[in-house]
Amino acid sequence: MSLTTAIGQADWPSPEEELNRTVRRLLALLGPLLLVLLGAPALQGTASAAAPPAGQATRYTMTAFTNSSESNLYVYDSPDATGFTLQKGPAYTPPSGLIRDPSIFKHTDGFYYLTYTTNWTGNTIGFARSTDRVNWTFLNNYTIPISGLTRTWAPEWFIDTDGSVNVIMSLTSASTATHFTAWKITATNSALTTWSAPTQLSGIGPNYIDTFIVKIGSTYHAFTKNETTKYIEYATASSLTGPYTMRKTGNWAGFGDWVEGPALVQLDNGGWRIYYDGYRAGKYWYSDSYDNFATWSTPTEVPGLTGFIRHATVLKETVSGGVTLPTNTTRSLQSVNFPGRYAVVRSDSLGYIDPVSTSSTTAVKQSATFTVVPGLADANCYSFRDSSGRYMRHWDFRIRFDSSNGTDVFKKDATYCARPGTASGSVRLESYNYPGRYLRHYNYALSVDLYQNTDTFRADSSFTVVSPWA
Known part of the structure; x- marks a missing residue:
């Protein structure tokens, strides 16, 4: 089995998807003004929508x-x-x-x-x-x-x-x-x-x-x-x-x-x-x-x-039912199908799954340790903050760690809703603002990829929330 086969098939964004994402970002900023100008019928009540609370x-x-x-x-x-x-x-x-x-x-x-x-x-x-x-x-x-x-x-x-x-x-x-x-x-x-x-x-x-x-x-x-x-x-x-x-x-x-x-x-x-x-x-x-x-x-x-x-x-x-994560505590995210690897932030500020063990350096252990907090866009979902205060967010579907700029777009990019994973006690993290896209590794790089109805995808997108390395 080749490495590509073992990890899964790529699901990188097409130019059309990237254009669609850009349009979505512009609409998030300009949409309310455009609706007033164009006189479109308003959809009331959407702002109060939220994921169910813990236990539901x-x-x-x-x-x-x-x-x-x-x-x-x-x-x-x-x-x-x-x-x-x-x-x-x-x-x-x-x-x-x-x-x-x-x-x-x-x-x-x-x-x-x-x-x-x-x-x-x-x-x-x-x-x-x-x-x-x-x-x-x-x-x-x-x-x-x-x-x-x-x-x-x-x-x-x-x-x-x-x-x-x-x-x-x-x-x-x-x-x-x-x-x-x-x-x-x-x-x-x-x-x-x-x-x-x-x-x-x-x-x-x-x-x-x-x-x-x-x-x-x-x-x-x-x-x-x-x-x-x-x-x-x-x-x-x-x-x-x-x-x-x-x-x-x-x-x-x-x-x-x-x-x-x-x-x-x-x-x-x-x-x-x-x-x-x-x-x-x-x-x-x-x-x-x-x-x-x-x-x-x-x-x-x-x-x-x-x-x-x-x-x-x-x-x-x-x-x-549902999946509940502990908040305001530090945790590490262990890959289900590569259990020796954990979600990390590297020096380039991008997210990967890297090997971490008891013999790893303090810096490596720290890179695999995050504070789980209530979601910035929805408190019933989750956000993940590294030791320097940066949040795990997606940009053009790639995972990176950035300091919050306080915008609604950033808050949504940095929020993930928990779904059951493939292994007992594991979790899959769905993008808040791109439903159907999940935190997933491919060639050890982390992104939010569109759900695929395959065992490989479900395993690639499943993580166990474990005790922190640092």
């Missing part, structure tokens, strides 16, 4: 059907919204029909509920529920009370800020799969067994499908597929039923064409992640936004699932 963790549950089966549900979960692990598949097969476009939410009664497309034609949507997200019980196929419906597709849960439980659907009465419009029904009892009369969402359509809505502050944000152009477009309204105003059309976000099934979730750092189905290319993508949905990161394939899953939704929850 974020869990993202994904439900999807697959390329190989439209009748079987697959359930995955993830601590970071990037690397998903199969919990059960197939996890549920309805008594008859399909389970396309499965959407999941957790109700106030403690049950998880699914709604889904039951068939290519017809006027019903399906419902099932579960206590544990992986074992499901069929409830019923609900008939949408509109005369002449020929297709009832892509039902999506939407829980409004008043607590009302809604299902957003794409409906058509055409003889072919055209001229879809968005509609909603609202549960009229807590058991979700009776529903209001359907109401059309004004301003979306005709010929828009797969409408997914999030509400932030007093504004409803709708992401919906233009079935004519095959782009995911964007609209806003001050009421759930509209009227919606189309804000962005065409390939405005760089998602590409022949894409569908948008689903959004807010990340712990306040950003928003959209997942979507590149059905023509047979790929599944995600992209992130930090500037009121104005711009989005370069689309990235969902590791391990792209090409297999179709039209998923993702539920975010806070659950017990």
